[in-house]
Amino acid sequence: MTQAGHGPRERMVFSAAQLIRRNGVTATGMREVAAHARAPRGSLQHYFPGGKEQLVNEAVGWAGRYAGKRVARFVAGLRQPTPSGLFAAMAAQWTDEYAADGFAAGCPVAAATVDCATGDSTREAAAAAFAAWCTPVAAALTDMGVPAARAASLATLMISTLEGAILLSRAERDVRPLTTAVRELGPLLDAAVRR
Amino acid sequence: MTQAGHGPRERMVFSAAQLIRRNGVTATGMREVAAHARAPRGSLQHYFPGGKEQLVNEAVGWAGRYAGKRVARFVAGLRQPTPSGLFAAMAAQWTDEYAADGFAAGCPVAAATVDCATGDSTREAAAAAFAAWCTPVAAALTDMGVPAARAASLATLMISTLEGAILLSRAERDVRPLTTAVRELGPLLDAAVRR
DNA sequence: GGTCGAGTATGACACTGGTCATAGTAGCCG
DNA sequence: CGGCTACTATGACCAGTGTCATACTCGACC
Numbered sequence: 454m455t456q457a458g459h460g461p462r463e464r465m466v467f468s469a470a471q472l473i474r475r476n477g478v479t480a481t482g483m484r485e486v487a488a489h490a491r492a493p494r495g496s497l498q499h500y501f502p503g504g505k506e507q508l509v510n511e512a513v514g515w516a517g518r519y520a521g522k523r524v525a526r527f528v529a530g531l532r533q534p535t536p537s538g539l540f541a542a543m544a545a546q547w548t549d550e551y552a553a554d555g556f557a558a559g560c561p562v563a564a565a566t567v568d569c570a571t572g573d574s575t576r577e578a579a580a581a582a583f584a585a586w587c588t589p590v591a592a593a594l595t596d597m598g599v600p601a602a603r604a605a606s607l608a609t610l611m612i613s614t615l616e617g618a619i620l621l622s623r624a625e626r627d628v629r630p631l632t633t634a635v636r637e638l639g640p641l642l643d644a645a646v647r648r
Numbered sequence: 649m650t651q652a653g654h655g656p657r658e659r660m661v662f663s664a665a666q667l668i669r670r671n672g673v674t675a676t677g678m679r680e681v682a683a684h685a686r687a688p689r690g691s692l693q694h695y696f697p698g699g700k701e702q703l704v705n706e707a708v709g710w711a712g713r714y715a716g717k718r719v720a721r722f723v724a725g726l727r728q729p730t731p732s733g734l735f736a737a738m739a740a741q742w743t744d745e746y747a748a749d750g751f752a753a754g755c756p757v758a759a760a761t762v763d764c765a766t767g768d769s770t771r772e773a774a775a776a777a778f779a780a781w782c783t784p785v786a787a788a789l790t791d792m793g794v795p796a797a798r799a800a801s802l803a804t805l806m807i808s809t810l811e812g813a814i815l816l817s818r819a820e821r822d823v824r825p826l827t828t829a830v831r832e833l834g835p836l837l838d839a840a841v842r843r
Numbered sequence: 844g845g846t847c848g849a850g851t852a853t854g855a856c857a858c859t860g861g862t863c864a865t866a867g868t869a870g871c872c873g
Numbered sequence: 874c875g876g877c878t879a880c881t882a883t884g885a886c887c888a889g890t891g892t893c894a895t896a897c898t899c900g901a902c903c
Contacts (some may be wrong), residue, residue, distance in 0.1 A: 476763070483891065561885095566818055567762045605675070616811075624761045678862090692862095694881080
């Protein structure tokens with residue numbers, strides 16, 4: 454998650470995702486988002502006339518697209534593409550971040566799902582984000598030789614397990630749940646490739 | 649999660665867990681908890697001089713102990729105890745609730761982990777709750793014949809996957825992530841029993 | 844130059860949050 | 874009865890929220 458906002462609008466969406474990831478939706482204030490993005494407070498109502506709900510939904514959508522794009526880069530970075538390798542790479546993104554920056558942040562989509570006081574549209578945005586994340590994973594699995602029927606199921610399983618392991622790791626302040634998830638789930642994933 | 653509070657204090661802890669489960673920590677107000685528990689507002693500062701932080705932590709701890717106790721009942725209810733059967737029973741608790749009452753609520757411990765604006769002690773309470781949940785699961789696995797070395801890892805995997813599947817199911821308003829987790833993870837779990 | 848509009852900047856509003864202070868009530872014990 | 878403790882009840886406070894209204898800057902365009 455590198456700082457990559459050109460315009461002030463994108464910076465605000467990015468900052469919103471960043472803060473939601475850390476503190477949750479309700480605990481993240483609009484003024485706080487503007488300050489974090491070093492954007493004028495008045496721009497909030499200008500760019501996001503739909504208020505906080507719109508801002509949160511866009512942040513969630515951004516996170517989903519970001520995660521989806523990362524999948525392609527992960528599989529491209531594998532010397533020998535295997536399902537377990539992809540899963541390990543996805544988990545490594547989190548273990549690396551936790552090792553470098555601490556356990557302060559989680560997945561913004563998860564935060565939006567749990568903290569859905571904003572309205573039902575946020576829940577829909579979260580579902581769309583998970584779909585945008587799950588689809589490329591399933592596609593990568595089929596490319597690796599997993600039958601199409603199981604690819605979608607395994608992709609869902611991978612994201613479920615990863616999301617839960619992130620949760621446990623954050624609570625325990627230890628990457629152990631993430632590493633055990635990779636170790637235990639890897640063989641199951643590789644066993645699904647048709648040879 | 650049946651209403652089981654005798655005294656007003658327990659009712660408040662229970663109500664707090666219930667509301668946190670639905671709306672998250674920050675979005676749950678103290679006055680709201682008192683009203684939901686049909687307890688006088690003044691009792692809040694009497695029973696919980698530590699303020700919201702104490703109330704939230706006790707609610708999280710209660711949820712952890714509750715989940716831990718459920719495990720023993722689950723394994724007792726299985727006619728033939730297998731790891732996959734236990735996992736299916738744990739997931740069924742959620743699919744049943746979602747089928748009956750809708751997708752409004754999630755796991756309170758997950759909510760407390762994500763929405764940790766209350767302070768670091770809440771995170772520790774969440775870690776303790778996950779431990780109180782994970783330990784009996786690992787014990788049940790060893791009883792079923794899983795080598796002790798893997799039992800702890802598999803218990804962590806089960807809870808990670810379950811927690812993530814709850815998240816996805818809630819976002820999608822569909823129990824599909826939960827059912828696929830059970831279907832895909834079952835064989836892996838049963839393959840770990842020593843025979 | 845004048846006009847327009849995108850974007851910026853503030854201040855105010857109504858409201859809710861957690862917390863504190865204080866007063867009141869009930870029941871038990873001596 | 875008085876006194877004490879457990880509990881209840883209420884009101885006030887201040888910081889914070891999202892949102893709105895208004896006024897300002899500044900560059901582009903005719």
